[in-house]
Amino acid sequence: MIISLDLLADSNFNKHVVYILVTALLLRILMDLCFKLSVQGVSFESQPLKSAMIILKSPALWAAIVMATVNFWLWAMVLSYYDLSFAYPLFSICFALIMISGRIFFNESLDAYKLVGIGCILASSAVLVLG
């Protein structure tokens, strides 16, 4: 996989960029899981103010905010090496991986529609990297 990414990278390719790309992808997923974790068991409808306080005190929220800041830095580096028409669609893989993580960590439902959709998105990433 890394070899294929090598081929697609710009001429001023630097091997570390692949690692930065993968780290940015993983961090984005971890960030969303932390955001989800921070709002777990909180219902905004019944007690909006109290809910906001609980979320603000949640370490998961602050971890997610730190990750978002770092991720912006990584994303800027990814964009400085890769084409936008490659990197932006590739990051749609986060959709698929987040849904799979949601199933694993939060026991969210994965029905046939989601599985087929996840398949399409994973296939699109494969087409981008290998194509």
Place this chain on the structure above:
Amino acid sequence: MRIFLYIIMPIITTVCGEFLLKIAVGSTPLSFGWDTLVLLYTSPLILAGVALILLSATLWVMGMSRFQLSFMYPFLSINYVIIVVGSEWLLGEDVRLNRYIAMGLIIVGLVIISKSNNRQIQETAKEISNDTTP
């Protein structure tokens, strides 16, 4: 009007933000160091791009409480079309066929995923109506 503010506006701002970011960082490969950090937080073009993307995320999240996700998801396809086509036309990237195929697969995937929410909502609605009707 609500669709424009909470769905079309986030799409426009995301796409503009990403293009600005790419234009700002695309000319010189960034190194992994302090100079990059300084550049990121001082370049007006980059800050404008980030501001647009943050505005987009805020509007999108606000939209989530007004529309069903199954309705909003397929609109995300527009982002991918504008980014891929725009990268070729505006940025002059060499967009080969595989990127268009990938774009198509993402669109199909998003539409199918949105069907899942529809079905769940319909099932929940059916359960509720079953509960209330003796």
